[in-house]
Amino acid sequence: MAPVDIADSVPYSERPEWSDLTPVAQYENIQPLAPIFYNPDYKDATDYFRGVVKTGELSPRVLDLTETIIRLNPAHYSAWQYRYQTLIATKSSLADELILTNELTRIYLKTYQVWHHRRLLLTLLNDPLPELPFIEEILKVDVKNYHTWSYRQWLLAHYNREDMWVQELPLVERLLEEDVRNNSAWHHRFFVVFERGGADGEDTVRQELAFVKEKIALAPNNLSAWNYLRGILDHKHLPYSTQADFTKLYVVSSIALNEESVVDLENPRPSKGAQLPSAAAIEFLADVYEAEGESGLSKAVELWRSLADEHDTIRKKYWEYRIREATVAAPD
């Protein structure tokens, strides 16, 4: 979406209500290196902004001026900062400001400043509940936007309200249903389940393991899901060997999977379209063997070798490093 068209609007230099303010040119006594060729509207507005900053004026017309600048360049952090200070000084309605910010967030979702401005407003408004559906709306535009996610996570941690937390897992599940490779959604799941503080006992761990294994079965080469599996185990200090049986189903080649066998809910089998072996599974199993110590070492080395030479050749140096590290560390 394009910024609002202000081509028709009158420049600040021609507005009678601004005639009392002296605009300040950006570079006055020097010939700058690496200047930007601004269009006249932007130059006009920022000249007046520098004039305002110089006099320290905090007034309603400054809100108009900073909005103009923000719409022309939403990354102008000084305009945002000055706008916030003006809002506070003029005791303006922050609820109205949030409505405007909703619009600006939709248009400029990729800028740091619009999200931080929101956060400042929310901190004062203390009404976080309507934020959750709003953020979901923004996620529909860009489901991996970093700022959107970190804002949502801030909101949850900052307010720490049960009526907010309960909405999170259903959201994550919807998003993973749409795209099981969405790493932002996986991270959010980890945040919600394990970083909330408390409430991650044995039942939770069992549930999460079942959930992630089912997702791995769906697309066994999805690194996001494997990383989540590792995340659970590392976080709870559980040995990787607890998942060895599951992993072994994914290190074989597809052909070996023809035979039907008893459905094992703990260890879901790879889906029909799976491209096996999964390099991530090989890596995982190698870690299992490495942890066994001397007895597992040769099996681990063999798996790393197969990654280096065949299944994950771009990381050859890394797999060779793992072999060296494991063999040097092992007792003779």
Added chain:
Amino acid sequence: MSWLPRSTPIDGYPTKTSDLQSETEDVLVSHLPREDTPPVLNKNPHLQFLVRNLVQGFPARYTSQDASQPWLMFWTLQCFSTMQVGIDPNNKQRAIDTILSWQHPDGGFGGGPGQAAHLLATYASVCSLAIVGRPGPKGGWDQIDREKIYKWYMSLKQPDGSFIVSTVGEVDVRGIYCLLVVAYLLDIVTPELIAGTAEFIVSCQTYEGGFASASHPYFAAQPDEDASPHCLPFPRPNLGEAHGGYAFCALASWVLLKPFLPEGSSLNINGKRLLRWLVYMQGSEIELGGFKGRTNKLVDGCYSWWVGGEFALLEALGITGHHDRSESDAHTDGNDEAWADVDAFKHFTDSLFNRKALQEYILCAGQHPAGGLRDKPPKNPDAYHTLYCIAGLSAAQHRVFPSQARRRQLEEAWASDGELNDRLRKTAFVEALSWLEEEGTSKVIGPSSNRVNATQPLFNLTATHTEGIMSHFYHQTVPRWIPTKAP
């Protein structure tokens, strides 16, 4: 092309992520290096692109970076340094005057004249002055108001050891990295400044191994506003997933803060998990070995530096691809004199990532035919991607590591002036300058004219520029380093 690399497996289960990935692979595959023609770094068109921006100016579409003018300057100047190009005295002076016009009367530098001081703008301004500045009147260095920067820094400090990037600004590890680099360069590191900051950095590491933008210090808004907030014990919740840019800033910050941890401190990042995550950021052969910034995202030339540049930083944590570690350890047993030999003894070293493939990504996909470098084809080039592709090329060509021999030489040469914090200042000085390029192990893909300069991996400045500005502010003479010959 006789051989085509494998596509990323989609397990018969396409999603939006795998669709985008496949589309990208379809584009990248047409840029695969050709066996008959070695890839060439087209230095001349790139330099023309940079000179045009610098001298004539940036076109109107760069208005979106009006609040990042110091970055436009730094990206351009540092490209020249890395590509071994000097700047004439007239333009140097113009650069200095321009940079000084961004200095805020209350300390720090802003994104342009009259803009509020910002941690990121201050990094880019001070690093630009490290490149073009000099001591004395109008030289830029002595016009930096260090005391005001320090006071301003302290005003940005938060109870959890982090810093906001500007007055009423946000907290993230980019800001902390930028603050620490400037504090190192300008000799304004103090125990008060960095108290709690290492803890904050550690708390940003995610379960994947990379780092998030920030962490949250406490659950729930303070019920009593007057009560001092209690930070959560580790782990604190991460704000955002593991990300290459934040991981660079966090790891570099950690390396900068580590020397100041109290003796016996158990605080640490998980280096093993970080290394694993970093190597997974390298795209496969069909992606030409470029780096991505997050799991299941696309490769982008800028991560050549943000991720590719982190492997050198890992050397400071003792994580290295260098093969004969056990032998060099044996040399150091109670024998200080052996240190000089140890550095030279590394007759065969290698990296933990695919240095060759990264160079091929930058050369074959990163270069725009009309000059300048980019995210990926068919995108247009810009100043940001031009620097971080070139810096990534440098990281892939050279091995730069903290040398024990150089460290010892710098420690011996340190002239104490009895100032408060002498030990701490000495540590900062020695830590920053002990990084050396390993002789004889650079690996340049294509003709030797593809070679670019090595950069100091903590600051992304050349060793010469780092030494120049630091010797000035620390009032020290940097001893000459004479590399010992490999046996």
